Amino acid sequence: MRIPDSTIDDIRNATDIVDVIGAYVRMKKRGKNFIGLCPFHQEKTPSFTVSAEKQMFHCFGCGVGGNVFTFLMEHDKLSFIEAVRMLAERAGIRLPEEGRDDREEITEQEKLLALCRAAAIRFHDNLMTSVEGALALEYFRHRGLTDATIASFGLGYAMNSWDDFFSFARREGFDPALLEKGGLVVRREDGSGYYDRFRGRAMFPITSPAGRTIAFGARKVREDDQLAKYINSPETPIYNKSRVLYGLSHAKDAIRDKEYALLVEGYMDLITLHQAGFQNVVASSGTALTTEQIQLLGRYTKRITLVYDADSAGSKATLRGGDLILEQDIDVRVAPLPAGEDPDSLIRKQGAKAFQEKLDAATSFLEFRAAQLQASGAFSTPEGKAQAIRALVETVGRMRDELKRTFFIKRLAEQYDVYESVLFRELEGVLGRQQTAARAERSTPRPAAAESQRQPLPTGQPQGIPPAERDLLKLMLEHGSAMVRYVRGEIDPVLFTSPTARAILDVMLRHDEAGEYWDAGMIVDDLDDATLKRIVTELMISRYEISRGWQEMGSEPAQPDPRIMADDCIAKMQLRSLDERIAETYRLMRDSELRGEDITGFKQEILRMQRARKEVLSR
Numbered sequence: 001m002r003i004p005d006s007t008i009d010d011i012r013n014a015t016d017i018v019d020v021i022g023a024y025v026r027m028k029k030r031g032k033n034f035i036g037l038c039p040f041h042q043e044k045t046p047s048f049t050v051s052a053e054k055q056m057f058h059c060f061g062c063g064v065g066g067n068v069f070t071f072l073m074e075h076d077k078l079s080f081i082e083a084v085r086m087l088a089e090r091a092g093i094r095l096p097e098e099g100r101d102d103r104e105e106i107t108e109q110e111k112l113l114a115l116c117r118a119a120a121i122r123f124h125d126n127l128m129t130s131v132e133g134a135l136a137l138e139y140f141r142h143r144g145l146t147d148a149t150i151a152s153f154g155l156g157y158a159m160n161s162w163d164d165f166f167s168f169a170r171r172e173g174f175d176p177a178l179l180e181k182g183g184l185v186v187r188r189e190d191g192s193g194y195y196d197r198f199r200g201r202a203m204f205p206i207t208s209p210a211g212r213t214i215a216f217g218a219r220k221v222r223e224d225d226q227l228a229k230y231i232n233s234p235e236t237p238i239y240n241k242s243r244v245l246y247g248l249s250h251a252k253d254a255i256r257d258k259e260y261a262l263l264v265e266g267y268m269d270l271i272t273l274h275q276a277g278f279q280n281v282v283a284s285s286g287t288a289l290t291t292e293q294i295q296l297l298g299r300y301t302k303r304i305t306l307v308y309d310a311d312s313a314g315s316k317a318t319l320r321g322g323d324l325i326l327e328q329d330i331d332v333r334v335a336p337l338p339a340g341e342d343p344d345s346l347i348r349k350q351g352a353k354a355f356q357e358k359l360d361a362a363t364s365f366l367e368f369r370a371a372q373l374q375a376s377g378a379f380s381t382p383e384g385k386a387q388a389i390r391a392l393v394e395t396v397g398r399m400r401d402e403l404k405r406t407f408f409i410k411r412l413a414e415q416y417d418v419y420e421s422v423l424f425r426e427l428e429g430v431l432g433r434q435q436t437a438a439r440a441e442r443s444t445p446r447p448a449a450a451e452s453q454r455q456p457l458p459t460g461q462p463q464g465i466p467p468a469e470r471d472l473l474k475l476m477l478e479h480g481s482a483m484v485r486y487v488r489g490e491i492d493p494v495l496f497t498s499p500t501a502r503a504i505l506d507v508m509l510r511h512d513e514a515g516e517y518w519d520a521g522m523i524v525d526d527l528d529d530a531t532l533k534r535i536v537t538e539l540m541i542s543r544y545e546i547s548r549g550w551q552e553m554g555s556e557p558a559q560p561d562p563r564i565m566a567d568d569c570i571a572k573m574q575l576r577s578l579d580e581r582i583a584e585t586y587r588l589m590r591d592s593e594l595r596g597e598d599i600t601g602f603k604q605e606i607l608r609m610q611r612a613r614k615e616v617l618s619r
């Protein structure tokens with residue numbers, strides 16, 4: 001089966017290599033790149049580097065490198081088509097089945113995404129420009145949101161009308177069945193037509209990890225609104241509630257950076273925190289925390305802090321989530337807020353610093369549970385105490401790591417003056433029950449680490465390519481067609497002396513001559529040779545990144561004009577070529593001279609080349 005190039009491009013565009021690799025490798029942000037321990041060779045200090053900007057990875061330890069497809073092919077031993085299929089499924093892009101034409105299904109997914117995008121824009125416009133939307137805008141501003149935050153989260157307003165959105169979407173060419181499928185309109189019971197699901201509400205677009213709008217949350221803002229405070233989109237072919245975390249697309253970089261995530265309940269809590277500088281925050285809006293959501297978050301971090309607001313019903317559900325989190329072998333801490341406060345109100349009243357203090361004071365989930373039981377008086381009677389300790393051991397039993405379990409059991413024994421042996425016996429019983437249950441419901445395990453260990457390669461410059469050719473190749477890979485055309489206008493490709501450089505150049509030239517768009521990631525796919533792929537990724541991902549200091553200061557050292565850099569490389573290559581030809585001509589001249597022949601022609605030739613050399617030098 002052949003997958004059209006345009007579909008492969010769609011998949012590439014809908015996929016973030018950092019997300020994909022992040023599911024296999026724990027990574028930290030370093031400058032513009034992410035680094036982690038290489039899954040392809042044994043190492044103690046990370047040299048495996050992923051560039052979000054270039055959508056490529058490269059290991060400076062063993063030399064493996066490529067794009068997102070290459071990673072899956074190498075790591076999971078997949079064929080190209082299998083890797084494409086896997087990423088298509090992840091991105092919600094349907095591929096044609098063999099022998100069967102379901103182009104309709106592909107377009108349905110795409111149409112739903114287009115619909116949600118159009119709806120998000122429409123709602124945002126309503127918020128910012130309509131008289132009626134001012135009500136919701138006032139609500140957001142009253143909650144302290146800046147216009148930049150409102151724009152960044154794409155907040156909006158759905159008009160208080162039965163058909164405003166329906167009519168808009170019809171004018172935009174979306175058909176009613178699609179609108180219903182996307183959850184934006186509801187079919188009338190008598191079948192006589194459709195009406196808008198969201199009416200007179202503040203709108204929160206819900207996005208996929210890659211940042212595409214897939215659904216909406218809608219908050220009540222009008223006094224006469226009889227419906228629930230929040231209404232969400234129903235499940236649709238592109239929206240599975242239990243697998244979506246609100247705000248993840250805004251939070252993923254910060255989560256990796258800070259190495260932990262904050263989990264809150266509501267849209268407004270999340271947005272306020274984000275605006276106050278706590279960007280590593282996600283919300284489980286619209287549902288109690290699910291195992292799928294935790295697994296999703298677990299791709300980015302192994303540490304979660306629950307922000308606990310004692311007064312809220314939702315928080316009790318979030319707390320129940322604490323047990324689920326422990327089961328996924330993720331550390332969970334709890335940051336309780338003062339009575340009557342949620343993150344939003346705390347930050348507005350006392351500022352970001354007060355919230356940071358609460359985070360700093362976060363305790364382990366077990367300690368939090370113990371404190372809660374104690375506060376409720378559970379320890380005041382012998383029966384109560386036995387029950388409370390059993391509940392705590394139950395929580396310890398959720399931990400996957402035996403060392404952690406032992407540590408916490410000893411802590412409990414000490415704290416509550418119970419024999420360790422009693423607690424360990426209790427724990428054994430709990431483990432037996434829980435593991436049977438867990439085994440039954442545990443979802444697909446993570447792919448095992450690669451079995452094959454690569455031989456580490458010597459690091460350093462791509463082998464055998466003269467530095468000027470290597471740098472020029474890098475400039476062309478980075479800047480694409482425009483640079484290739486510029487270079488071609490200046491020199492003949494034969495000046496590239498390295499066969500390796502020529503092979504990579506040829507692929508770029510081929511794309512360029514066909515008038516196709518290309519980038520370095522696509523060149524990687526077109527190279528059959530693994531060594532060539534690695535050279536491209538090593539060229540694209542520089543080992544040494546701008547220091548954090550520069551980034552924090554908000555400025556980067558000025559980059560020289562790429563054409564000036566290219567001119568410099570070209571000059572070096574021309575000089576090298578001229579020097580070789582001059583030396584060769586001298587040799588020929590000497591031979592002729594020994595044979596007593598006329599050497600005037602050689603002399604003229606050498607002079608001409610020396611003049612050319614001077615000219616190159618003077619540029």
Ligand SMILES: [Zn+2]
Nearest residue numbers: 038041059062
């Ligand atoms: Zn490696």
